[in-house]
Amino acid sequence: NAGVMQNPRHLVRRRGQEARLRCSPMKGHSHVYWYRQLPEEGLKFMVYLQKENIIDESGMPKERFSAEFPKEGPSILRIQQVVRGDSAAYFCASSHDQGALNYGYTFGSGTRLTVV
Amino acid sequence: GNSVTQMEGPVTLSEEAFLTINCTYTATGYPSLFWYVQYPGEGLQLLLKATKADDKGSNKGFEATYRKETTSFHLEKGSVQVSDSAVYFCALKGETSGTYKYIFGTGTRLKVLA
Numbered sequence: 001n002a003g004v005m006q007n008p009r010h011l012v013r014r015r016g017q018e019a020r021l022r023c024s025p026m027k028g029h030s031h032v033y034w035y036r037q038l039p040e041e042g043l044k045f046m047v048y049l050q051k052e053n054i055i056d057e058s059g060m061p062k063e064r065f066s067a068e069f070p071k072e073g074p075s076i077l078r079i080q081q082v083v084r085g086d087s088a089a090y091f092c093a094s095s096h097d098q099g100a101l102n103y104g105y106t107f108g109s110g111t112r113l114t115v116v
Numbered sequence: 117g118n119s120v121t122q123m124e125g126p127v128t129l130s131e132e133a134f135l136t137i138n139c140t141y142t143a144t145g146y147p148s149l150f151w152y153v154q155y156p157g158e159g160l161q162l163l164l165k166a167t168k169a170d171d172k173g174s175n176k177g178f179e180a181t182y183r184k185e186t187t188s189f190h191l192e193k194g195s196v197q198v199s200d201s202a203v204y205f206c207a208l209k210g211e212t213s214g215t216y217k218y219i220f221g222t223g224t225r226l227k228v229l230a
Contacts, residue, residue, distance in 0.1 A: 042205055045219075102209075109159040
């Protein structure tokens, strides 16, 4: 049973380009969570999605960032017109239902985005 | 709002030394508390958790006790190995911030020397 799969592992983009990060949840999981880790910092919540729905995007920057989790296929985190400050590691986690308080998620290995 | 504070790193120890990484939290209600470990270039792995006061989580020789009176969840290990070198994150999930949403500390880097 594969874990949470993220790709690419490393992504380099020039300023102004678009970045697309993919997350395939664990088998049977329909809830996905995205977190961002800036250099030397902890992870910060970005967005929580259920199949075809955004449940909580309170941690997403208001501009240039969007996320989706279609009925078929992986969840996508999209960053338009990237800037150097977007350079970070982006992690996703998944669960089979809305995570209970005591439920510990498994995270993917992350995508490390570098903007040059 | 809810928050987690971890001791600053890096922490450098010799093999077989005793490890303590301090973690304190601020939260309303009764959060669940977690420790995650991140090895170089990898994602976060759940190390242990505790879901109510006085619970002790343990795994791979690591342990932490949920202390509500001191709002702490310190990570300990009696004898560290070189392979324990990693970044350790304390985190909580609380009812007021959303039962699905982690609040993470900034992480503590541990380096164990042979």
